[in-house]
Amino acid sequence: MNSIAIILPAYNEELTIKETILSFYNELPNANIVVVDNNSNDKTSEIVQNTFKKFDIKGKLLFEARQGKGNAIRYAFQKIEADIYIMSDADMTYPASEIYKLIEPIINEDVDMVVGDRISRGDYARENKRPLHTFGNQLVKKLVNKLFNANISDIMSGYRAFSKKFVKNYPILVEGFELETNMTLHALDKRFKIKEVSIDYKDRPEGSFSKLNTINDGAKVLFTIFQIFRYYKxxxxxxxxxxxxxxxxxxxxxxxxxxxxxxxxxxxxxxxxxxxxxxxxxxxxxxxxxxxxxxxxxxxxxxxxxxx
Structure with a gap:
């Protein structure tokens, strides 16, 4: 039986981390649920530990002081051994019930990376309240597809499954939310097998705030485009x-x-x-x-x- 690790990078997610853990635990109680506290200054870690203990969950809490999602995932990939790795956000935007769609191609189709596509069903466009983020996503998507002769619908989805081969042969050199784009580029450039599956998506619950910043992340999108050309072409x-x-x-x-x-x-x-x-x-x-x-x-x- 394949061992599964569910990795949840978390920065100040005290409002949603418990529900996120329990939602994945209810779907895959035997999976290793790994929360990476990315230098939170709220009660995220305390809630994680209490949730693991109260519900007798097989899980692990890691700490990564260097800020950025890329740093958090990099640390988890180094420390955790599994046959299948699941990456998701800790803000309840990605439904745990969709996890089987991501796992199945890894097991039965020898796929290296499965991407949860938020775009095709229209959920992201409907739920997302940041139109400039949508524009940036579309810009990067069109560029990547053109340069690599690909047909990826959701370049920046944070809900993904990976084979062990991909994880152990993917050097994470980015630190922040450029991670998803970088993962996609690495998979395309190194000819790993990629598959997209349509998933539901919903915006953060009320009271929970996104860590994204339109201006800063817009600049990062432009820099990402620059890097794509410079490094890959x-x-x-x-x-x-x-x-x-x-x-x-x-x-x-x-x-x-x-x-x-x-x-x-x-x-x-x-x-x-x-x-x-x-x-x-x-x-x-x-x-x-x-x-x-x-x-x-x-x-x-x-x-x-x-x-x-």
Missing amino acids: PLLFFSILSVLFALLSLLSAIPVFNDWILYKYIYHVPLAILATGLGLISIILFSAGIILDAIVYQNKLEFEQRLL
Whole structure:
């Protein structure tokens, strides 16, 4: 029988953590429920310990002082051994009753990551009160699908199941709520098997507050887009920059060419120097893209060898 670990990162979730634990316990009483207290300053840890003790729940409370969901999940992945890992939020937004949909493809279809899709049924659009978050999600989704020739509906879902192979071969380098996007990118880039299953979704209960910030997270979305190009598609990224500098070089050189055509002499010497410098930068950027693309390919080759 497959061992299952349910990982719940929690930061100031005293209003919802008990109900979240019990909802998963009622569905899978033999699962190892792991709560990662991510430096909470309320009664989250106390409630977790009391809930485990009162209901005789097989569970574990971990502490991660470094702020950020990525740090919390990274610590749990290091400390917990299981055949199947479930990641969910501790705010009652993801129904525990949907957990079987996430587990089944891991067991029967050899899938490495199952994503709980909040989008397809329209629940997220209906429940989410932050339209800018929806816009950011859509922007990142379209970019990722385009670059990786994929068809992922919910890039940023926090309700996921993972095989042990994925967890033990996924280096978590992000710290915050970029985690879900990073997981998806890693799975696509390293060709892990991904499956989405439609799930119900509801907004946080009244009195519980999201840790997301529209402005800060909007900036993180833009930075994520930048990172996607830079880390996963370096040739494309540096080629775009190279073309930009090449165009600037040509624009700067127009008066220089005009001088030479009309007078057989260059009067705009500073522009000639600028055009030459911009042209050299363009060549350097394109060369860097080619080199980094070769390095990315080599890293993929070594990763595949490690998996084998």
